[in-house]
Amino acid sequence: MSYWxxxxxxxxxVQELDSAEFRELxxxxxxxxxxxxxxxEVRTVFRRREAEGVLASGEAAALYDELTADIAVADxxxxxxxxxxxxxxxHHLGAFDR
Numbered sequence: 001m002s003y004w005x006x007x008x009x010x011x012x013x014v015q016e017l018d019s020a021e022f023r024e025l026x027x028x029x030x031x032x033x034x035x036x037x038x039x040x041e042v043r044t045v046f047r048r049r050e051a052e053g054v055l056a057s058g059e060a061a062a063l064y065d066e067l068t069a070d071i072a073v074a075d076x077x078x079x080x081x082x083x084x085x086x087x088x089x090x091h092h093l094g095a096f097d098r
Contacts, residue, residue, distance in 0.1 A: 001031040006041035009034065013042075013063045014049055042067055 002025075011022040026032065046060035055063070 001033050002029050004032050004034050004038075006038045006045060009038060009042050009067070010045050013067060014046070014055065039067065039071065 004026075008022060010016070011019045012026055043060075043064045046055065046063050049055045050057065050060040
């Protein structure tokens with residue numbers, strides 16, 4: 001299993017200098033794990049790239065839909081689900097933990 005943050009996932013959807021390398025890594029990965037907020041971070045990057053003119057008008061929404069579909073189909077788990085499976089029995093996980 002490998003952990004992919006938003007910067008790595010964006011390279012799979014938006015052409016960057018090293019996108020080909022990341023696509024190859026994604027194909028070879030047996031399982032991809034990412035944080036629960038990554039989907040929203042990636043959406044923000046798509047919108048920013050659209051505002052900068054890197055993506056065509058409407059492409060940010062289309063790429064986000066593609067990402068959402070890929071997450072639903074792929075073996076991607078959220079960080080909280082992944083960590084929670086080993087921590088939750090002894091530690092409560094919740095918002096605003098002190």
